[in-house]
Amino acid sequence: MNRSLTEAMTAPPAELTPRQIVEELDRYIVGQDQAKRAIAVAVRNRWRRQQLSDEMREEVAPKNILMVGPTGVGKTEIARRLARLTGAPFIKVEATKYTEVGYYGRDVESMVRELVENAIGLVRERERRNVEDEATRRVEDRLLEMLLPRPVEQEGEERDLRETARHYERTREKMRAMLVAGELDQRKVEVATEQKASPVLVGSLGMEQMDMDLQSMFEKILPRSTTRREMSVAEAREVLFEQECDSLLDPEKINHAAIELAENLGMIFVDELDKVVASDARGADVSRQGVQRDLLPIIEGTTVQSRYGYVRTDHVLFVAAGAFHRARPSDLMPELQGRFPIRVELQELTRADFVRILQEPRNSLTRQYAALMETEGIDVVFTAEAIDALAAYAHKVNQANQNIGARRLYTIMERLLEQLSFDAPEMPPGRVEIDAEYVNQRLEKISDDEELSKFIL
Secondary structure, three states: OOOOHHHHHOOOHHHOOHHHHHHHHHOOOOOOHHHHHHHHHHHHHHHHHHOOOHHHHHHOOOOOEEEEOOOOOOHHHHHHHHHHHHOOOEEEEEHHHEOOEOEOOEOOOHHHHHHHHHHHHHHHHHHHHHHHHHHHHHHHHHHHHHHOOOOOOOOOOHHHHHHHHHHHHHHHHHHHHHHHOOOOOOOEEEEEEEEEOOOHHHHHHOHHHOOHHHHHHHHHHOOEEEEEEEEEHHHHHHHHHHHHHHHHOOHHHHHHHHHHHHHHHOEEEEEOHHHHOOOOOOOHHHHHHHHHHHHHHHHHOOEEEEOOEEEEOOOOEEEEEEOOOOOOHHHOOHHHHHOOOEEEEOOOOOHHHHHHHHHOOOOOHHHHHHHHHHOOOEEEEEOHHHHHHHHHHHHHHHHHOOOOHHHHHHHHHHHHHHHHHHHHHHOOOEEEEEOHHHHHHHHHHHHOHHHHHHHOO
8 A cells, every 4th residue: 555755754764665755855856857766766776675685685786876967956955855865874075075095185985984974873863762761761860869869878777777768769759750840950960071181182183184093093092081060950961861872872783783774775975076077187187087086996886994894885876966067977987987877967947947946845945034034023925926036037147147056046035135134123023025026126236237246156
């Protein structure tokens, strides 16, 4: 029996059908049906592969995708929304950040390490949810020990000692009820927190740029210091909860599961691939060609060392994108072209597309600005004529100058509502209608070619 999209959203993301994935993308991205369908099928194939026998599963390679189209037409947005939708390990990188080994820049293998870091976060969050109840119980016990220390055992009549113990337990349970109800949140307690030392040497080396193994080594040898801080019960509850969750999690289990998740369901979106196409054989172009050579084994399938263990990239899905204005996909190395068997072209946005972009998506700019103004008590309403006028201006500027696609709308909308945004805090609450006349008054100078430069991002 077919399930509705709403029902499917509550199921594991991998169970979504291609049609449901496209429907979800349609809620945020206008047009580009071919790209959406290709992405949806690729994601579904990840799930299908997991259902195969071990022998067949190893043979099925991901069908990598190359998206070709001008800037601002939805390439990155498709990838970003897909990451949220699937919940699979996902990273977006720009090809221009990497250079051939020996040149200044980042090692291409670092993208795989970043993917594993992303997977670690996903698995850790999943495992954390499994231990939250136990962590909460432990936090309550620790807070009760701070608020009501156990009486020191002393010599005396056995009957008196039993009575003292019973009285303590009754008092403790009463305080537990008060603690759960939040009645003790303002009480002060002393909590021990652990901090890593951070010598100037480490800061000067730049931890974020270090090799992963070097980072791991520093983390192990850096001394830790314990300090005691006085804080409210409400604050202590959060600190202790983090400590208890960490103590209940198994790092080795998380690392192993994360690597397996990254290897089988991981996706890497490589943007601006056209920027690493060499135009000649000199200077920086040598490095650009080198980036392609270094990317090739990663995409073909290799083993990369990370701080959590070795990671195979044989079944990682790669989605690349580029405008390819000055170059063509055929200018890429033949071997690299062959690793992207699915090629989709995204179309330039038309005036009608701009109208839809301003109206249909859940996160449309008109909805965003209306929500922002609502915080000031201003109810902003856009008429259909205003939407059409805005679309016409955006399309006109893109045609007359550099075409930056839907990103042009950010500039147009900011210019349109600049005065209203400035005056809103001092205006009485009420309704402001944005009609075609309002749009033309504030954007009329855009019709003058001399003024178009003000709208170039």
